[in-house]
Amino acid sequence: MMYILDFVFQLSDMGVSFYTGVPDSQLKPLCNYLMDEYSISDNHIIAANEGNAVALAAGHYLSTGNIPCVYLQNSGLGNIINPVASLLNDRVYGIPCIFVVGWRGEPGLKDEPQHDFQGEITLKLLDVMDIAYMVIDKDTNIEELQHKKSDFKVLLGAGKSVAFVIKKGGLTYEKKVYYKNKHTLLREQIIERIVDVANEDIIVSTTGKTSRELFEIRESKGQSHKYDFLTVGSMGHSSSIALGIALNKPNKRVWCIDGDGALLMHMGSMAIIATKSPKNYVHVVINNSAHESVGGMPTVADKMDLVQIALGCGYRYAYSVDKLDELNCVLEKLDEGPVFIEVKSAIGSRADLGRPTTTPAENKEAFMSYLKECD
Numbered sequence: 001m002m003y004i005l006d007f008v009f010q011l012s013d014m015g016v017s018f019y020t021g022v023p024d025s026q027l028k029p030l031c032n033y034l035m036d037e038y039s040i041s042d043n044h045i046i047a048a049n050e051g052n053a054v055a056l057a058a059g060h061y062l063s064t065g066n067i068p069c070v071y072l073q074n075s076g077l078g079n080i081i082n083p084v085a086s087l088l089n090d091r092v093y094g095i096p097c098i099f100v101v102g103w104r105g106e107p108g109l110k111d112e113p114q115h116d117f118q119g120e121i122t123l124k125l126l127d128v129m130d131i132a133y134m135v136i137d138k139d140t141n142i143e144e145l146q147h148k149k150s151d152f153k154v155l156l157g158a159g160k161s162v163a164f165v166i167k168k169g170g171l172t173y174e175k176k177v178y179y180k181n182k183h184t185l186l187r188e189q190i191i192e193r194i195v196d197v198a199n200e201d202i203i204v205s206t207t208g209k210t211s212r213e214l215f216e217i218r219e220s221k222g223q224s225h226k227y228d229f230l231t232v233g234s235m236g237h238s239s240s241i242a243l244g245i246a247l248n249k250p251n252k253r254v255w256c257i258d259g260d261g262a263l264l265m266h267m268g269s270m271a272i273i274a275t276k277s278p279k280n281y282v283h284v285v286i287n288n289s290a291h292e293s294v295g296g297m298p299t300v301a302d303k304m305d306l307v308q309i310a311l312g313c314g315y316r317y318a319y320s321v322d323k324l325d326e327l328n329c330v331l332e333k334l335d336e337g338p339v340f341i342e343v344k345s346a347i348g349s350r351a352d353l354g355r356p357t358t359t360p361a362e363n364k365e366a367f368m369s370y371l372k373e374c375d
């Protein structure tokens, strides 16, 4: 187990003064330390997605000559492959970067199904990307890290990238960091309202606690899960999954319940949804301006006008609400889609929130059978 200050001291000895990435629950000690130490500033930027973080890091290197650090959950490795292979790689520009990767689904440890395969291929992906790595677990000590550092410095000097892969409990930071905003509506309340209005409509929910809460709301109401597709992985892609369904089931209303972090991650999808213009499409974004599911680190969604963006893309109607009665008002007069609804919400969730007790395969089967009935 490595104390975060010792870890970042070693990073700074390797030349790092700039951090960017996408938060991860396993990297909470690093993310919380960075928020505590730098907040969002010239030294630390939370990116929209991991690929963006790599590009931002490349720009930092090009303009300063300093080695940047990109942090991510291993789920984000797919998002970095393109800029690693075609920008950083030493057969292209040879831009060195230090990655810190949270290893969810590490072999031998029980984790959620969406982390299983990703966990198994994590080190292989780094090998394929020609990124040398060191795994840090709860037994790794500072001497081992110092030893590895000298190899890494040689690689970085040759324009190659390196990674620290952090197993569960690999890093520690004793300080608790609290994230809050000024809104009061709870995500669970918002989802429950949508479930009530949606009735037998189709719902596609985003990654993280949104899908967990939707699952538990169905359980508590004694309702079937067949109406819902839980996007347990694949952050940022719920709205496109919902689009694919809406186009093929034009007689059924399709709801996407999105998060602001997920929306930002692949925001180009909004343009495609709006220009395909399915009348049966409702896009709800629960905006807590945070990556709440992985600890509450901020997004930039409180500094954006999502309604203007939706209208600019071509959604037929767009609303922003932050109270239950306003949400009810919008839901009662739902018109032809595509409709966009931003619901501003508090950061937080129940401490005893569970996880889906059915498998993704069971979810898919029940969902597809239901969709068959929906013609």
Ligand SMILES: Cc1ncc(C[n+]2csc(CCOP(=O)(O)OP(=O)(O)O)c2C)c(N)n1
Binding pocket: 022, 023, 024, 073, 075, 076, 079, 187, 206, 207, 208, 209, 210, 233, 234, 235, 258, 259, 260, 261, 262, 263, 288, 290, 291, 292, 293, 294, 299
């Ligand atoms: C590609 C990818 N990067 C990072 C993650 C880790 N992750 C899971 S949920 C989440 C935060 C989602 O934030 P948001 O969409 O705003 O929803 P909230 O958690 O606030 O409800 C993150 C970063 C992931 N699953 N996939």
